[in-house]
Amino acid sequence: MNARDPQTSDIAVTHAPMRQAVLSVNAGSSSLKFAVYPVGADEVGEAGLSGLAEGLEPGGQPSISVKSPGAASVKQALTLREGETPFDAALRAVIAAVEHDGGPRLLAVAHRVVHGGSHYAASVLIDDAVLAILDSLCPLAPLHQPANLTGVRAFRRARPDLPQVACFDTAFHATTPDVEQRFALPDSFNDEGVRRYGFHGLSYQYVSGVLARATPRAGGRMLLAHLGNGASLCAVREGRSIATTMGFSALDGLMMGTRSGAIDAGVLLHLMRAGWTAAAIEKLLYKQSGLLGVSGVSADMRTLRASTEAGAARAIALFTYRVVRECGALSACLGGVDVLGFTGGIGEHDVALRADVCAALGHLGVRIDAAANRCADGSTVAAIHAADSAVEVWVVPTDEGRVAARDAMALLHAGR
Ligand SMILES: Nc1ncnc2c1ncn2[C@@H]1O[C@H](COP(=O)(O)OP(=O)(O)O)[C@@H](O)[C@H]1O
Ligand SMILES: CC(=O)OP(=O)(O)O
Numbered sequence: 280m281n282a283r284d285p286q287t288s289d290i291a292v293t294h295a296p297m298r299q300a301v302l303s304v305n306a307g308s309s310s311l312k313f314a315v316y317p318v319g320a321d322e323v324g325e326a327g328l329s330g331l332a333e334g335l336e337p338g339g340q341p342s343i344s345v346k347s348p349g350a351a352s353v354k355q356a357l358t359l360r361e362g363e364t365p366f367d368a369a370l371r372a373v374i375a376a377v378e379h380d381g382g383p384r385l386l387a388v389a390h391r392v393v394h395g396g397s398h399y400a401a402s403v404l405i406d407d408a409v410l411a412i413l414d415s416l417c418p419l420a421p422l423h424q425p426a427n428l429t430g431v432r433a434f435r436r437a438r439p440d441l442p443q444v445a446c447f448d449t450a451f452h453a454t455t456p457d458v459e460q461r462f463a464l465p466d467s468f469n470d471e472g473v474r475r476y477g478f479h480g481l482s483y484q485y486v487s488g489v490l491a492r493a494t495p496r497a498g499g500r501m502l503l504a505h506l507g508n509g510a511s512l513c514a515v516r517e518g519r520s521i522a523t524t525m526g527f528s529a530l531d532g533l534m535m536g537t538r539s540g541a542i543d544a545g546v547l548l549h550l551m552r553a554g555w556t557a558a559a560i561e562k563l564l565y566k567q568s569g570l571l572g573v574s575g576v577s578a579d580m581r582t583l584r585a586s587t588e589a590g591a592a593r594a595i596a597l598f599t600y601r602v603v604r605e606c607g608a609l610s611a612c613l614g615g616v617d618v619l620g621f622t623g624g625i626g627e628h629d630v631a632l633r634a635d636v637c638a639a640l641g642h643l644g645v646r647i648d649a650a651a652n653r654c655a656d657g658s659t660v661a662a663i664h665a666a667d668s669a670v671e672v673w674v675v676p677t678d679e680g681r682v683a684a685r686d687a688m689a690l691l692h693a694g695r
């Protein structure tokens with residue numbers, strides 16, 4: 280890896296010809312994922328150039344990896360200019376990599392923003408007023424929203440000429456019924472927005488669309504599992520979300536990489552009486568729990584699979600159990616399951632996890648084909664059910680950025 284300034288250096292990547300494009304951005308607290316989507320006459324195509332800037336936390340070792348389709352990823356360290364933050368340096372490198380000589384003309388930047396609250400049930404063009412509302416939602420998604428908005432602000436500064444669009448993880452779940460959204464709290468809380476929103480909506484929208492084209496049974500009852508660093512399930516009926524495991528925040532539901540998932544509120548009262556502050560509890564639930572907390576080894580499923588520590592096995596068993604348990608709940612909401620879909624880093628790649636979850640769902644009529652399951656590596660859409668399975672089982676590599684890019688183009692067309 281070399282430490283050349285990417286603004287002045289040639290990142291050795293090749294580009295498929297692309298005249299106009301949308302840049303999709305997913306800005307996290309320590310990383311920034313991006314992908315460039317070609318805009319055709321009436322369709323947003325598959326990602327061309329894509330990449331990841333990492334080590335953007337204060338004191339981190341910032342680097343950027345850029346990948347063209349069919350080529351290996353090229354990684355290089357980022358050199359900070361005077362007064363520049365790692366995030367700004369990453370942004371500069373992203374823009375330089377995308378808008379190289381002969382590169383596409385960018386029409387918009389589509390930002391994944393996790394929380395739209397009760398304000399937005401669809402993507403929106405960002406202006407100062409929108410940004411102020413999105414800022415007010417930061418306490419509801421402290422791990423994601425501030426970082427998402429840092430990305431928005433940085434791109435607005437760097438490219439004020441480009442329309443910036445916010446695409447929400449919550450929007451896909453706006454169709455869930457009142458009983459799904461409501462907490463059993465006094466009614467006034469619901470009116471104030473204390474209710475269940477759900478997340479990973481861009482991923483569920485993408486996967487639902489792919490499955491709708493792949494199988495006629497996707498028009499019925501689908502149980503989708505997005506299992507990555509963040510993890511959730513979504514029950515989709517006739518293409519619309521009817522229930523999901525995340526709620527008011529991205530803490531609810533399944534166990535995750537560093538997040539606890541659902542936890543009895545009594546535990547929080549217990550901690551508060553023992554003197555824990557809100558900040559300490561937030562850190563515990565968002566950053567120190569989940570696979571990391573239970574295993575004491577790692578938040579990364581690959582590391583846990585390779586580990587011989589008892590904690591690693593314990594964490595995997597609990598993760599699996601929680602997925603199975605919530606699959607039971609959501610299959611009840613659906614009244615049965617026609618299609619089960621796996622996505623996210625773990626869902627797309629972890630053969631053993633899929634096998635164990637599917638074995639536990641045998642009572643629903645789920646049977647997988649062991650060889651097909653072993654072959655499904657997340658590089659392409661794959662059916663993994665056995666011929667006698669009552670439920671179709673699919674592995675779908677997700678692409679949240681493409682949904683965001685499509686929404687951005689739809690907004691631009693609508694504004695014309
Ligand atoms: N081959 C694999 N086997 C098991 N888990 C994997 C594999 N590849 C990636 N993962 C897991 O996927 C998770 C990250 O998922 P991903 O969807 O990429 O996360 P993010 O939410 O950051 O986008 C990590 O726990 C990682 O270990
Ligand atoms: C909402 C959420 O949990 O997102 P991620 O999986 O990217 O952490």
Ligand SMILES: [Mg+2]
Nearest residue numbers: 507508509623
């Ligand atoms: Mg993700």
